[in-house]
Amino acid sequence: MITRFSFPTAIHFGPGARRLVADHLREAGCTRPLIVTDKALAALPLLAEFRSHLAGLETAVFDGVFGNPTASQVMAGAAAFKAHHADAVIGFGGGAALDVAKLVGVMAVHAGDVMEYVWDHPHVRPIAIDLPWFVALPTTAGTGSEVGRSSVVSDNVTHVKRVVFSPKLLAKAVFADPELTLGLPPAVTAATGMDALTHNIESYLSPAYHPLCDGIALEGTRIAARALATAVAQPANLGARGDMMMASMMGAIAFQKDLGAVHSCAHALGAVADLHHGLANALMIDTVLAWNAEAVPAKFDELAHVCGVAGGAAAFVPWLRELKATIGITGGLAQRGVKAEQLPRLVELATADICHQTNPRPCTAADFERFFKAAM
Structure with a gap:
């Protein structure tokens, strides 16, 4: 149909x-x-x-x-x-x-x-x-x-x-x-799926006023949360594949509201280390969101709710880390070829990137330096 x-x-x-x-x-x-x-x-x-x-x-x-x-x-x-x-x-x-x-x-x-x-x-x-x-x-x-x-x-x-x-x-x-x-390998399904999830989450967390996008972003988050692990583990599951395709479109529609610091980090990693964009988002998301959580606890409560995570805001980032491990995204930036000597350039590009202007917490170069070091 x-x-x-x-x-x-x-x-x-x-x-x-x-x-x-x-x-x-x-x-x-x-x-x-x-x-x-x-x-x-x-x-x-x-x-x-x-x-x-x-x-x-x-x-x-x-x-x-x-x-x-x-x-x-x-x-x-x-x-x-x-x-x-x-x-x-x-x-x-x-x-x-x-x-x-x-x-x-x-x-x-x-x-x-x-x-x-x-x-x-x-x-x-x-x-x-x-x-x-x-x-x-x-x-x-x-x-x-x-x-x-x-x-x-x-x-x-x-x-x-x-x-x-x-x-x-x-x-x-x-x-x-x-x-x-249907033919996507598990690693590509995981990385692209985390991209879709990141778009929905960061759009919702953006302080810009756009209730229409907030509703789309929350539902996109809910759909991706229930489908991503299945799509990775069962590549031929057409229902899960369809859910992820829908969540991907919803995230892109929602982010006309703008994104956040996770994307600023990912854009820098793409430029400096040529990392796949979805993988770069996945490697940075829990580090940045752990820092953002105290600024908008009510929004993190809502994210936990739509993802079916018991424990509210405090449990959301640990759930993200567990999801990443379940779909095979483990290790940090160093395991993906990012070198310590690239850190100054990464910080420079992330700080200059426009996406973090709508992060729920203002970000400085020192903040980005901490993010990258923590994710190494």
Whole structure:
């Protein structure tokens, strides 16, 4: 059964939703889509199977996405779009592929370099031209990029993550098919699942006023809390996979309310140590939240309640640590290759990151230094 609803964009949710893409594109008048995906996914039968449902369309594939999304990947994808004379973009993959896919559409019709469109560029260029038709199919349940109106891109030289933001980046339609996540290895399921959980939790803890997002974030937290361990332990459990895909979208919708210091740490770790974003969030979340708890105990009580954790606020962070161990995320930053000599740069980037401006407790460079040392 396919359920259709719109928040903030048209979403087709359910097993088999990927089979609806071709008809959707035809109805939109699109016949030459470019599929933007990552190198690893392009080599799997999953992409070939999806393309079989696009019969009658002249498709091409750009599979130049790998690791964290970079400006050079975006520009190469835009060149592929033009070479194919494409009229639509299909984002097919995890958060990196979807972020690149959004920006391929931008640079297919705009001049200059993609880094000139990041929101904090001193002479930021506007996204003034209507973008090519864009649809998104997530193959992981983590970033929720498929429902987002922003895209993260790393500078090729500094590796610092920057953000392009515009309502024009929203997909025309999302095809959220949990069957596309059935082949994810347990470690990827765990890391991306912790990303989704972190989005929901940090959105709820943000002091910004947005009751609509608070309700979505709490329900997203509840869904992820009940489903994540099952999705990791039982990879073929379609119910748990669907729950995590929904929790991922809910977290991305909720974080228009903004995030917190966990994400500032994760962005720094991605830039300095090239850590997977979801894993970076997972490695930092309990350390940062233990520090945040005393500032908003009532919110931590509510988080414990929706996660079914007995003991209230005091028990929530220990429960998170137990969940991480259950899904196989153990050890600290040092075990993931982060070195002590990288600490000053990590602190510098985390302090400069915008996300902690909506942390429930104000953060200084000294606080970030303590967080990273504690997580080592």
